[in-house]
């Protein structure tokens with residue numbers, strides 16, 4: 001078996017996500033035979049450094065021996081069991097630990113099997129809470145411009161990335177989209193906190209007008225990842241928490257991408273010192289091993305559903321693979337690694353190396369912004385550095401970086417004109433410098449006219 005053989009068979013039967021399949025007439029696909037640590041190896045023996053943690057899920061490397069062993073042990077005991085009326089040890093232990101490590105007040109874990117499903121759960125649970133409390137008018141949601149919360153219809157509706165959303169517009173519920181605190185939109189002389197303060201006025205005004213019909217505000221804390229790794233100041237979350245309390249509206253923190261250490265703290269909400277009413281987690285939850293997601297909420301929400309059966313106040317949502325024991329075991333092993341090693345401390349050093357090695361790009365004639373929150377560092381290319389006029393999306397400048405990366409042995413997969421590093425935490429300082437070098441070469445190629 002080699003790359004060519006497997007690719008040919010793939011193209012005959014597989015339909016890939018987020019892909020115009022016709023691209024593969026000229027853009028070769030990369031069939032992966034095995035992974036180890038930060039490395040992926042294809043069928044021809046080429047190796048690629050996984051700079052994007054295989055779509056932001058991997059934390060401690062591929063085929064991590066510790067997580068592998070835990071899953072193997074669990075496999076001999078129980079692969080799966082229904083979670084309604086039944087339970088199992090991995091889900092109980094995982095829930096105890098998640099309650100202990102997430103922001104104060106979050107006391108209940110409701111499981112699903114992917115990030116979008118967790119967002120659906122949070123939206124439905126918030127709506128249903130208000131319904132159970134007799135507030136029938138609360139049916140709407142507020143989200144931020146440039147947000148992304150997944151691609152099932154409910155999750156897509158509360159997102160704002162046109163690439164994913166526009167086509168399916170006619171199918172989606174109507175939401176209120178408020179201009180967000182994205183620091184890329186700063187005016188000359190403004191810092192990120194000032195942008196956040198200025199932009200919060202729009203949120204305050206929307207809440208003032210619509211709180212009576214609003215279930216919840218949903219945000220990605222600190223980094224809007226799929227929206228091009230756009231970042232904002234934690235103060236925004238403090239003002240939002242305070243306003244949601246004042247107006248009687250839930251706050252949903254979608255930490256699916258930023259949770260588990262990505263922004264420099266275990267959860268991004270910690271940097272604002274806030275507890276959301278709902279916290280959605282997935283991606284890094286299992287260390288990037290198996291599909292699992294969870295929505296954490298507090299007692300007040302839980303209690304609003306707790307009643308006699310015949311009052312029909314129970315939450316109505318289920319997935320076949322809810323809290324799969326193997327996935328819960330991968331999550332437990334992942335949490336063990338956070339406990340055993342000083343991951344957050346080591347990441348601080350790695351983040352400093354990311355900052356230092358990408359810094360030269362600030363002077364690049366086609367780079368408008370080099371930004372970072374912990375283990376996420378992004379570089380935004382523009383046609384005009386002064387006016388920040390973007391390259392037209394049709395030019396697909398990022399593709400040159402992707403191709404160059406593969407040639408040099410790095411998996412860099414830009415989001416439009418934004419190239420970024422979001423590596424597994426087991427990466428070394430030297431490997432970060434290598435990735436930065438490859439990215440710089442790629443950007444030079446991409447910006448050639």
Ligand SMILES: *Cc1c(COP(=O)(O)O)cnc(C)c1O
Pocket residue numbers: 114115116117119148149150151220225226254255256257258282283
């Ligand atoms: C990836 C992502 C989702 C969706 O998760 P899936 O498992 O891909 O459905 C939702 N919200 C955010 C912030 C994400 O990054």
